Amino acid sequence: MTTGAVVVAAGSGSRLGADRPKAFVQLAGVTLLEHAVARLRDGGVRAIVAVVPDALVGQTQALLGDAAQVVAGGAERQDSVAAGLAALPADVDVVLVHDAARCLAPAALVARVASAVTADSPAVVPGLPVVDTVKEVDASGLVVGTVDRAPLRRVQTPQGFERALLERAHAAAGDSAATDDAALVERLGVRVRLVEGDPLALKVTTAEDLALAEWLLTRLSP
Ligand SMILES: Nc1ccn([C@@H]2O[C@H](COP(=O)(O)OP(=O)(O)OP(=O)(O)O)[C@@H](O)[C@H]2O)c(=O)n1
Ligand SMILES: C[C@](O)(CO)[C@H](O)COP(=O)(O)O
Secondary structure (H helix, E strand, O other), X not given: OOEEEEEEOOOOOOOOOOOOOHHHOXXXXXXXXXXXXXXXXXXXXXEEEEEEOHHHHHHHHHHHHHHOEEEEOOOOHHHHHHHHHHHOOOOXXXXXXXXXXXXXXXXXXXXXXXXXXXXXXXXXXXXXXXXOOEEEEOOOOOEEEEEOOOOOEEEOOOEEEEHHHHHHHHHHHOOOOOOOHHHHHHHOOOOOEEXXXXXXXXXXXXXXXXXXXXXXHHXXXX
């Protein structure tokens, strides 16, 4: 098996509200994208495609050098994943799809997901239990009911797939959007396996997340 990765970094990061696309914001002087790529490489992945805004392809390739091939993304996350998938070397048969925004996802998580992808489990997602009580509310803010949280998981990336399956899922999806790649596989009727996630794989979405990631990084560093 040859494992490759698509790191999607072409989003604007509107909820973060920085002066540049979110993946190019720095944590400890290093962009979120570089952090994510470094951890994928530490997890044993060598064929990496980074998907960035069209205008940043050249400078990102210079930034990452041999660590990743850089291509332009699309309007939606799903379009960016498809662009990265198309650029992976032909010999890659297992693909990890990862958000640059989950820049601290550790190498151990990368390896756990990659090794869980098998012929019997061709689609694998990492996830964590829900720790809060979950309520369903109506449009006026009134509680409709309390949801059983026991079977729920908060799903992260990297998500791992047999390449042929992921390509089939994206081809079948067309313009019908999903918030993660596993959902496209689920639509094909293929069961997706869940493995244990990692709190460090938090998604940097808001300024508060960025501050938390910065703090975690200082705690992780020797
Ligand atoms: N057209 C897009 C949209 C998102 N992404 C990537 O998908 C990941 C998860 O998306 P999210 O964290 O929601 O990022 P943004 O879409 O940039 O955030 P926002 O919704 O706040 O604008 C990010 O690494 C982001 O760069 C992408 O590559 N291409
Ligand atoms: C793919 C993902 O990270 C899984 O949790 C997530 O769905 C992407 O987040 P978005 O905010 O919906 O782009």
